[in-house]
Amino acid sequence: MAAAQPLGRQTAGKPLTQKAHWTDWVGHGALTLVVLVLIAFLALPLAAILVQAVQGREGEFVGLRNFVAYARTPALLESLWNSIWVSSLVTLITVPLAFVFAYALTRSCMPFKALFRGITLIPLLAPSLLSAISLIYWFGNQGVLKEVLNGLGVEQIYGATGIVIAECFAVFPHVLMILVTALSLSDARLYEAADAMGTSAARRFFTITLPGAKYGLISAASVAFTLVITDFGIPKVIGGNFNVLATDVFKLVIGQQDFARGSVVALLLLLPAVITFGVDGYVSRRQTAMLTARAVPYTPKPARRFDAAMTVYCGVIAVLVLAMLGMAIFASFASFWPYNLTPSLRHYVMGLVDAEVGVGFVNSLTVATATAVFGTALVFCGAYLLEKTRGAGPLHGVMRLLAMLPMAVPGLVLGLGYIFFFNEPANPLNSLYHTITLLTLCTIVHFYTTGHLTAVTALKSLDAEFEAVSASLKVPFWRTFRRVTLPICTPTLIDIARYFFINAMTTISAVVFLYSPETKVASIAILNLDEAGEMGAAAAMAVLILIASSIAMGLFTVLAWWANRRTQAWRVR
Numbered sequence: 001m002a003a004a005q006p007l008g009r010q011t012a013g014k015p016l017t018q019k020a021h022w023t024d025w026v027g028h029g030a031l032t033l034v035v036l037v038l039i040a041f042l043a044l045p046l047a048a049i050l051v052q053a054v055q056g057r058e059g060e061f062v063g064l065r066n067f068v069a070y071a072r073t074p075a076l077l078e079s080l081w082n083s084i085w086v087s088s089l090v091t092l093i094t095v096p097l098a099f100v101f102a103y104a105l106t107r108s109c110m111p112f113k114a115l116f117r118g119i120t121l122i123p124l125l126a127p128s129l130l131s132a133i134s135l136i137y138w139f140g141n142q143g144v145l146k147e148v149l150n151g152l153g154v155e156q157i158y159g160a161t162g163i164v165i166a167e168c169f170a171v172f173p174h175v176l177m178i179l180v181t182a183l184s185l186s187d188a189r190l191y192e193a194a195d196a197m198g199t200s201a202a203r204r205f206f207t208i209t210l211p212g213a214k215y216g217l218i219s220a221a222s223v224a225f226t227l228v229i230t231d232f233g234i235p236k237v238i239g240g241n242f243n244v245l246a247t248d249v250f251k252l253v254i255g256q257q258d259f260a261r262g263s264v265v266a267l268l269l270l271l272p273a274v275i276t277f278g279v280d281g282y283v284s285r286r287q288t289a290m291l292t293a294r295a296v297p298y299t300p301k302p303a304r305r306f307d308a309a310m311t312v313y314c315g316v317i318a319v320l321v322l323a324m325l326g327m328a329i330f331a332s333f334a335s336f337w338p339y340n341l342t343p344s345l346r347h348y349v350m351g352l353v354d355a356e357v358g359v360g361f362v363n364s365l366t367v368a369t370a371t372a373v374f375g376t377a378l379v380f381c382g383a384y385l386l387e388k389t390r391g392a393g394p395l396h397g398v399m400r401l402l403a404m405l406p407m408a409v410p411g412l413v414l415g416l417g418y419i420f421f422f423n424e425p426a427n428p429l430n431s432l433y434h435t436i437t438l439l440t441l442c443t444i445v446h447f448y449t450t451g452h453l454t455a456v457t458a459l460k461s462l463d464a465e466f467e468a469v470s471a472s473l474k475v476p477f478w479r480t481f482r483r484v485t486l487p488i489c490t491p492t493l494i495d496i497a498r499y500f501f502i503n504a505m506t507t508i509s510a511v512v513f514l515y516s517p518e519t520k521v522a523s524i525a526i527l528n529l530d531e532a533g534e535m536g537a538a539a540a541m542a543v544l545i546l547i548a549s550s551i552a553m554g555l556f557t558v559l560a561w562w563a564n565r566r567t568q569a570w571r572v573r
Contacts, residue, residue, distance in 0.1 A: 027389035031399060034382040038402040040429065041445050045417030046409065052420050053263035066260045070268075076261075079243040080268060086160060086244065087228040087272075090167045094175050094224050095217065097168075101317055102179035104310035107209075109302045116314040117180075119321055121173045125549035126325075127506045127523045129233035129530075130542040131169040134328040135162050136238060136535060142338050144327075158240035166234045169324055171227050175220045182216020183209075222276040229272050230410030232509040233523070237530050245269045246412055250512065253416060263420075266413045274408045325546075332540035347536035348544070351529065357541050359518075360525035365548065367439050367511075367521060368504035372497040375444035375451065380493060383455035384481060407449035411510030414446055419513050434516040446510040447503050451496045458492035459485070490563045498556040505549050 056062045070076055101120065105113055123131070139149045139157040154161055232246040239247060245265055252262035333343040352358040386399050406414075422433045432438040486493075508523045515524050522545055529538040 027385050028395060030381070031385040031389060031395060034378065034385065035395065035399050035402060037378070038399075038445070038448075041441050042402060042405060042409075042414075042448075045414065045421040047417075048420035048424075049263050049266055049413065049417045052259055053267055055260060057260065062260075066264045070261060070264045075243070076248060076265065079245055079248045079265075082160070082242060083229050083244040083246070083269075084272070086163055086167070087225045090164055090171060090228045091221050091224040093164070094168050094171050095179075095221050097317070098172055098175040098220065099179050099213075099217065101314055102176055102183050103209075104314050105180055106183040107300050108307050108310040109300050110307045110311040110314065112311070112314075116318050117176075119318040120176055122321065122325060122546075123170055124173050125502060125506070125553065126546040127233060127508060127526060127542055128166075128170040128231055129237045129508065129523075129526060130328055130539075130546065131166040131324055132162065132234045132237040133530070133535060133539050133542060134324045134331075135166055137327050137331045137337070137539070138323075144338075156240075158238055159242040162238035162240075163235055163242065163244075166238055167228045167231065169321070170231070170234065171224050172321075174227060175224050178220040178223060179213070179216055182213040182220075218279070222279055226273045226276045226410075230269060230412060230509065232412055232512060233527065236527060246410075246509070249412055249416065253419070253513065259420070262416065266416050269410055270408075270413050273410050278408075328539045329543050331536060332543045334536065337536060347534075347540040350534065351525075351537035351541045351544075357522060357525040357529070357537070360520045361522045361541070361544060361548075363436065363439075363519055364505055364522040364545070366436055367443060368501045368552075370436070370440040371443045371447075371504040372501040374440065375447070375500040376493055376497040378444065379448060379451040379496060380455045380489070383452055383459055384485065387456060387459045388481075388485075403452040404449055406445055406447070409446075411446050411507060412512070414442060415510050415513040418442055434514070434519060436519050439511050439514055439519060439521065440504075442510055442514060443504045443507060444500070446507070447500060451499060454492060454496055454499070455489075458489045491560060494556060494560045494563060498553065501552055501556070502549050505545055505552070 053066055054061060054063055056065075101116075104110060105117055135157055137143055138145050139162075140146065141156070143149075143157070149157060157165075229244075230246060232250065235242070235244045235247050236250070245268060249262055249265045249269060252258045252265060331337060332347050333345070334340070335342045335344045335346055352361065382399065382403065386396060386403075418438065421427065422429055422438060424430060432441075506523060508527065511521060512524060512527075515521060520528075522541055526538045526541045526545075529535075529541065
């Protein structure tokens, strides 16, 4: 009798392979559809920019001629330098300020922690240009504190000074969230050992706290730099004659119709974002776990002087944030600045009715709702198929690349790519141009990475045994998805939807190239009002977006509470 064939040995010259189940093929087909969507609405528009950058006005191939012409243009090179040093300065200012604030929230026993943190996160609910509008009312030509600014040796707020201050205000909450997370991951045993050895507070800070938070600091700096260098709204409103890359792209494409040089500038705008994204990824791969299974959560101890100092510091920051927001709200109700400050709804009526911003506001709500619904569905389904389907390794690799790519692509660059790609008559998707659908898809793609990472984090926390048991019982994966995975991940779905909605309401750069008079959104309407000199109406519309976003946050909070009661009862013992 012949000997039994050993398991794992080759049979007839071929290795033993596991036969894919038909449900896996269905999953691969669905994942392929998600990949095709990302290729069509992300990869191909970016490729269109590259093609446009090496073409002449007649569509002929010119190689690097456009890049050489750019390098010989002093004004454009000055814009590049302006973008770099302004972004660097804002990063150097914001990161230390946010670090101290985060340190106070996590390492002190000061009162009103929740209040201070809530106040500093309010700017996330408003367009970034709200800070620029408020600064104009504070320090502009007819500003309340113009003389104070002049007394400090600054002639006017328009230009680099205004951009830096406004960007610090807009970027601060993003940096704060990262640093609070970084400082929350601390092992109390390290501090107990330091106290036992009589280590001073300063040395403990530089040997334990700072090294433990270094990866968070690097990530925060990368995010701050990228957000500033790619922002369009603030430089457009308060920049004056101070040109940066973001405004140059707009002027070249919209003002001069010079698509070739506009593409070159867009690629330059893309480069810093890619570099910072690469640095952040490199740092993340080298990061080691800060908490082990034996770690003890750090609990701050009361210290009267330190807690009082942190309370004063956080109070000052909170007052500055409220002053910025409060001025915008006050100016929106002022009848005629600065001569008649009687409260009225004149600017709201002017914006919503006379300037037809009401249509734009409805469009914003439509885009935000569609982005929240369809974006969440696309992101979560893509993440599920990526994590839970077997086989198709190359397809998984392409999906991971496309899912991470939007983080490194500024909204302004993505929108420009959409012009070149979807405005092409030969493109079968040309009918989407200047539609609400395209605005929604652009917004989804622009913020895809954060939603994807959130979904992947939630899915990785689920044991693979769910799918393994289902497969052994011949239960299709979609049934397991509907009955098990989806209910467990409902809180994550709500978080992703909330993220999409708020960012869709406040984004400017991603849609500034794509709207038409019929599809104009509220954030773009604010820019148009500013250009027309209607600052009061612009402030009113920015306040309306803030109010709408706040209401949406409240509704999402209620929805999350209801969903937790209905789907997370298994967590309660």
